[in-house]
Amino acid sequence: MATKFQYRKITGVFRAMDVDGDGYLTESDFEALAGRWAALQGQPKGRIHSIMMGWWATLLTADRDDDGRVTLEDVMVIVDRLDQMSHAMATTALSMFDAVDVNGDGLISAREYNQLVVGWTGVPTDTDDVFDEIDGDGDGYLSRTEFGELWAEFWTGDDARAVGSLVFGRLDVIAR
Helix, strand or coil, X not given: CCCHHHHHHHHHHHHHHCCCCCCCECXXXXXXXXXXXXXXXXXXXXXXXXXXXXXXXXXXXXXXXXXXXXXXHHHHHHHHHHHHCHHXXXXXXXHHHHHXXXXXXXXXXXXXXXXXXXXXXXXXXCCHHHHHHHCXXXXXXXXXXXXXXXXXXXXXXXXXXXXXXXXXXCCCCCCC
């Protein structure tokens, strides 16, 4: 079962993914999120669309009332299962890395990281200080390995001080 901290940080991501702000995740939210990403990157929906729609299908498995709308509580059911979905999580992290690595150099720069955060939240955000924190080796980039570790820490970790908790930037993690 998710801890209070996990619940609060997932709430921040949920709010960002709930593009229309109705308190539910729907297929149209995922389509809009994929579109937001594509627009930021000046690319067709392609890869990011596939990732988003794959996770949408996974989230639908937790839709307890089968109405095509996923609540935060439904999402938490999936979060509680993530330790049994390590391959899917790792694959998603690498796919997200590739989508964020717009120039294809095998590294995520501070600018590309900013696009990740803006892509998720839909809000222009200064992420320079966060990037400095999550760039563990201080080389100015995130490698595939670094990003994968940060991704896993965000979704499964329970340490508020862990830098992986910042993978989506400084989310408003105060539950409403």
